[in-house]
Amino acid sequence: MNLTESQSVETAPDEGFVEMIRDILSHLYDYPYLQTHPLADRFGPGKLLTPQERARILRTTILKTIEEMHPGSVPFRSVHARAYNVLNLHYVEGLTIQEVARELAISERQCYRDLRKAEESLAAVLWAARVVSETGSAEGLGVIARGNLVHREAARLSPEVxxxxVCTLLEGALEAVKALAVQRGVQYEMRIAADAIVIRVDRLLVRQALVSALSYAVQNASPQTVVRLDAFPVANAIRVQIAFTAQKERKGASESLVAAQQLARRAGGECVLETKPFGELTLNLTFRQSSHCCVLVIDDNAGLIELLQRYLTGEPYEVMGASDGREGLFLASERRPDVIVLDIMMPQQDGWEVLQRLKTQEKTKDIPVIVCSVLNDPELAFSLGACEFLAKPVTRDRLLTALKRCQ
Structure with missing residues (x-):
């Protein structure tokens, strides 16, 4: 997690804070409990939000911080991935300690030890990034909490791949920060390796990520200096580098950096801030080609939609969500997703009815449907036209396997 722009705070959390984080983890899917949790006001401007919003921000902050602990391209059972895996498997995916130990091929005793250490590591990161909003003002919302809001807002957008x-996209992003650059006394120059670099991506998300990254660079560049943009193709992707000489004290636009990182990730890419000698900073934004396999998730539980989005981050899938059957039927007809993941227990119109309508409408009858529910009745699902059945709670591997079978 990039905490470069955070305020300096105590380096280690007290035991009481660690215990509160453990308590949140144990009630991660209990929204009424989270609404009244002592930390519900610590990751956002509590006085400005409803109890439901406070609970959602608290839960999303915990989940995103766990996800940031993922070590990247290492073997699943590697010791370097242990902290992430024990937290994710036990608290996010709902596996018992015994099941986690079997998944990781370790003893239950070792699993308990690793889980305690991982909980402490998670608490340490949250302690360093915590926000105590005593004034109740919008400024009281910390960079991580606001980054989670950006992620949530971006998740609401339907993919538009x-x-x-790339040249046209960069020119449009530069136009958005042109006035700001003039105000700050900063110039910019753009260099493109080829005039016609074309990439298949979500235009809106990539543009917003570029604008946020440029805003961060312009606001933190030394006056009378040049912000340099380079764009060039890499393996099945495009990389944009934004280099600039930073002011000695960078105090502004940390939220723009977090927004760029969240938006880039949502677009299937990444945004990394690289520090170089003599005050030089480089923002590296990498956007991968989208295979445009669109997955529509119809579930009244927003947390489940967010979980599936995290599972599919970095995979060749675009996810859009629908909060009820009516919205799901509309999106299925209008957007024609490649696959639909359908919950059963929903208000007003349950999943069985939605599935029947999907299979009788001309526009949607051929779309593969994966029923995902706590109601363990795969035979009924198959009889109504579903191609796969997933019993909740869903693991990442089971989801990916089901999606591959439906393609």
Whole structure:
């Protein structure tokens, strides 16, 4: 997690804070409990939000911080991935300690030890990034909490993948920060390796990520200096580098950096801030080609939609969500997703009815449907036209396997 722009705080959390984080983890899917949790006001401007919003921000902050602990491309059972895996498998995916130990091929005793250490590591990161909003003002919302809001807002957008000319995209992003650059006394120059670099991405998310990254660079560049943009193709992706000489004290636009990172990740890429000698900083934004396999998740539980989105981050899938059957039927008809993941227990219109309508409408009858429910009745699902059945709680591997079978 990039905490470069955070305020300096105590380096280690007290035991009481660690215990509160453990308590949240044990009630991660209990929204009424989280609404009244002592930490519900610590990761956002509590006085400005409803109890439901406070609970959602608290839960999303915990989940995103766990996800940031993922070590990247290492073997699943590697010791370097142990902290992430024990937290994710036990608290997010709902596996018992015995099941986690079997998954990781370790003893239950070792699993308990690793879980305690991982909980302490998670608490340490949250302690360093915590926000105590005593004034109740919008400024009281910390960079991590606001980053989670950006992620949530971006998740609401339906994927709009198309072929984009990178030069045109960059020119549009530069136009958005032009006035700000003039105010700050900063110039910029753009260099493109080829005039016609075209990539298939979500235009809106990539543009917003570029604008946020440029805003961060312009606001933190030394006056009378040049912000340099380079764009060039890499393996099945495009990389944009934004280099600038930073002011001695960078105090502004940390939220723009977090927004760029969240938006880039949501677009299937990444945004990394690299520090170089003599005050030089480089923002590296990498956007991968989208295979445009669109997955529509119809579930009244927003947390489940967010979980599946995290599971599919970095995979060749675009996820859009629908909070009820009516919205799901509309999106299925209008957007024609490649696969639909359908919950059963929903208000007003349950999943069985939605599935029947999907299979009788001309526009949607051929779309593969994966029923995902706590109601363990795969035979009924198959009889109504579902191609796969997933019993909740869902693991990442089971989801990916089901999606591959439906393609």
């Amino acid at each position: 198309s072929e984009i000319n």
